[in-house]
Amino acid sequence: MRTRSKYRKSTNLCCNSWSRCCTPAVLWSLIGCLLLLHLYSYILHEDRDGRLSQLHVTHHPQFRELQQLEDEDVQIPPPRGKRSPRAAKRRPKRAAGNDSNYYYPGRIWLDTDGNPIQAHGGGILYDKGSRTYYWYGEYKDGPTYHVHKEGPARVDIIGVGCYSSKDLWTWKHEGIVLAAEETDETHDLHKSNVLERPKVIYNEKTGKYVMWMHVDDGNYTKAAVGVAISDTPDGPFDYLGSQRPHGCESRDMTVFKDEDGMAYLIYSSEDNSELHIGPLTEDYLNVTPTMRRILVGQHREAPALFKHRGTYYMITSGCTGWAPNEALAHAADSVLGPWETIGNPCIVGNNMFRLTTFFAQSTFVLPLPGFQGLFIFMADRWNPADLRDSRYVWLPLVVAGPVDQPLEYTFEFPLWSRVSIYWHRKWRLPQGWTGLKLFM
Ligand code: GAL
Numbered sequence: 001m002r003t004r005s006k007y008r009k010s011t012n013l014c015c016n017s018w019s020r021c022c023t024p025a026v027l028w029s030l031i032g033c034l035l036l037l038h039l040y041s042y043i044l045h046e047d048r049d050g051r052l053s054q055l056h057v058t059h060h061p062q063f064r065e066l067q068q069l070e071d072e073d074v075q076i077p078p079p080r081g082k083r084s085p086r087a088a089k090r091r092p093k094r095a096a097g098n099d100s101n102y103y104y105p106g107r108i109w110l111d112t113d114g115n116p117i118q119a120h121g122g123g124i125l126y127d128k129g130s131r132t133y134y135w136y137g138e139y140k141d142g143p144t145y146h147v148h149k150e151g152p153a154r155v156d157i158i159g160v161g162c163y164s165s166k167d168l169w170t171w172k173h174e175g176i177v178l179a180a181e182e183t184d185e186t187h188d189l190h191k192s193n194v195l196e197r198p199k200v201i202y203n204e205k206t207g208k209y210v211m212w213m214h215v216d217d218g219n220y221t222k223a224a225v226g227v228a229i230s231d232t233p234d235g236p237f238d239y240l241g242s243q244r245p246h247g248c249e250s251r252d253m254t255v256f257k258d259e260d261g262m263a264y265l266i267y268s269s270e271d272n273s274e275l276h277i278g279p280l281t282e283d284y285l286n287v288t289p290t291m292r293r294i295l296v297g298q299h300r301e302a303p304a305l306f307k308h309r310g311t312y313y314m315i316t317s318g319c320t321g322w323a324p325n326e327a328l329a330h331a332a333d334s335v336l337g338p339w340e341t342i343g344n345p346c347i348v349g350n351n352m353f354r355l356t357t358f359f360a361q362s363t364f365v366l367p368l369p370g371f372q373g374l375f376i377f378m379a380d381r382w383n384p385a386d387l388r389d390s391r392y393v394w395l396p397l398v399v400a401g402p403v404d405q406p407l408e409y410t411f412e413f414p415l416w417s418r419v420s421i422y423w424h425r426k427w428r429l430p431q432g433w434t435g436l437k438l439f440m
Helices: 002-059 061-067 085-089
Strands: 120-127 132-139 159-165 172-179 194-203 208-216 224-230 238-243 253-257 263-269 274-279 292-294 301-308 311-317 328-332 340-343 361-367 374-381 391-399 419-422
Touching: 061 391, 061 419, 120 374, 132 172, 132 194, 159 194, 194 253, 208 253, 253 301, 263 301, 301 374, 311 361, 311 419
Parallel strands: 120 194, 120 361, 301 361
Antiparallel strands: 120 132, 132 159, 159 172, 194 208, 208 224, 224 238, 253 263, 263 274, 274 292, 301 311, 311 328, 328 340, 361 374, 374 391, 391 419
16 A cells, blocks of 8 residues: 555656656647648748749740740841931830830830830839839930040930839839039039939838939049939939949949848949949948959949849840940859859840840849749840930840859859840730739
């Protein structure tokens, strides 16, 4: 009895201590298991959703249409300055023609007032607050002239043009949101200087819209970046000043805002022989001391950065002034590099078109919300005889499939996919893309 009771006592003791020690342990293990299960199903769900939207994209009939190769003999119309006076007088065809929502790369594109859009070397900001796209670019509606016989063609600074749209196709002119300085010759934005490639990003922390741009003198020797700021996307922007970032020359440039809110400045430097990239300060108004030299010795400019499934991609042009040249795509695991060149992204039957980026130069790549892997490639078809008549070449850009060129860093498993820009004389966004609530 005693033994039993002792035994009972000891088992009771054991049970008590078991329940004291083990119950929480079992409970915690159960909670842990549940959490793991939850996490697993979440990842599965995420992955499936990702794959589904990818599938949705590649199996969408219109998407496949966007990937079709147009093997026609592409004819470039002579620039307006060289056309017959009768042809020049003819009223320009509206970009849309009779077919609603079609893009016609290289044709004159009118705003909602019926005037040709002036947003060259530009970029697009999606403003979540107003659910509106804002397109900013060089307003070049002035006479083209040369300061020196040998110098590049130029138009005096007029300012940064801004257009708004809900559908990326009809654009309302919001005016000149940063204007040239007419009288003060010492001002960066005096009309005799250069203001190119303006790009705007929104800073969630400060609630400000921040514009970065290339500012230069007429001979491109100042080689600096300027910053301007506004409370609203449609301006007016206040000009804050210019600098040589990291003490280096800066010509063609862009800014890129990552998903974590960090923003980066990317610029051509060292006589355009390399690109530099560095993070901006939290308020996006300055650069930080960190800077990496990338694509060293490759002589690239007109950078346009974008991100797909954790990988960074960039399209650049060669350095031939207003004349077109071959585009290249580059990829990196980390935005600060190393960046690897993965080849010419242009897909078109006509080789001349392929080697000249469809007679255009990159300026921006816009992700298309709701369609993973589908982007709009934005480029400028410059007309150095009459710069105001430069045209926009917008084309579908797809990230999918393996790269088709031997890679430089063979010791690493290449994580990136092929970047393809498909030529179309006429194309439109997949139907219903605006109906997707994902980004609204
Ligand atoms: C290009 C540059 C343009 C403009 C032009 C002037 O190389 O991409 O933005 O600066 O030179 O010739």
